[in-house]
Amino acid sequence: MINTRNEGEIRLLQHSDAYWRVTLDLPPINIFGPAHIPQLEAIVSKLETDDRVRVVVFDSAVDGFFLTHYDFLAKPEESAKFPVGRTGLQALPDMLARLSRASVVSIASIRGRATGVGSELALASDMRFASREKAILSQWEVGAGLVPGGGPMARLPRLIGRGRALEVLLGADDVNGDLAELYGYVNRSLPDNQLDAFVDALAERISSFDKQAIAETKRMVDLNSLPSDAEIVPEWEAFTTSLGRPATQKRLRALFEQGFHVPGDVETRLGHYVGLLGNAAEAQR
Numbered sequence: 001m002i003n004t005r006n007e008g009e010i011r012l013l014q015h016s017d018a019y020w021r022v023t024l025d026l027p028p029i030n031i032f033g034p035a036h037i038p039q040l041e042a043i044v045s046k047l048e049t050d051d052r053v054r055v056v057v058f059d060s061a062v063d064g065f066f067l068t069h070y071d072f073l074a075k076p077e078e079s080a081k082f083p084v085g086r087t088g089l090q091a092l093p094d095m096l097a098r099l100s101r102a103s104v105v106s107i108a109s110i111r112g113r114a115t116g117v118g119s120e121l122a123l124a125s126d127m128r129f130a131s132r133e134k135a136i137l138s139q140w141e142v143g144a145g146l147v148p149g150g151g152p153m154a155r156l157p158r159l160i161g162r163g164r165a166l167e168v169l170l171g172a173d174d175v176n177g178d179l180a181e182l183y184g185y186v187n188r189s190l191p192d193n194q195l196d197a198f199v200d201a202l203a204e205r206i207s208s209f210d211k212q213a214i215a216e217t218k219r220m221v222d223l224n225s226l227p228s229d230a231e232i233v234p235e236w237e238a239f240t241t242s243l244g245r246p247a248t249q250k251r252l253r254a255l256f257e258q259g260f261h262v263p264g265d266v267e268t269r270l271g272h273y274v275g276l277l278g279n280a281a282e283a284q285r
Contacts, residue, residue: 010039017052018207025061032117033071034078055206059109067118096124103215109199110135120150128186130177143172143274145248149239154227160184174271
């Protein structure tokens, strides 16, 4: 089996004091797991405490994947070892909630699959821009018997409305860049060859503005748009509970047998494959 447990790295590059980039480089398919929590925690803490930074862009160095799902090969105790964060949430949702509230403007530049954790990182960011040809967003979990755990039930309805949020969450299918733009899942879908230049120009522009004006404006928008931490708490609990159900384990095993967690068609078309799991279960009865 191809190694998917390569820790890789989440790289922080400071283009200037005011403009930072965070590049997700977790080959071969940008799976996020317990090994990466300390790396992301260190970056979020720096964003919260450095008075000079005004804008941060999240992007990927792995072709075809912005950031994909959680590492289901990790032992449960590896995830459970982290204490609750400053918000009182578990480590991953804590970092995402703090990113949303930081005085820094966060931008997700999505090229490739933003699946599960990747979608949740994008939703926690202040703005999202997607490659028209290459971006895929997905909350795939329900199709595998899971409940998403990183805050999408609290964030998506505020962003795209209740009906569309339920379509994304319960349909558990892949959403391309153009549909994501139509729904409001992302700010804009841009031709792939224009994405980097657009995001960079916007980030440079914002980074040139007054830090206090940025922070105060964002704080007041947050008051009218962000979910409370209390709304996110039950999501992680529901995720961990659903992971232990026999029916969920059966669906995950079926995915692994088809090529889950390794480069290939299952990871490239995860929405398609989770849509077949229920039919396979019925056929076995």
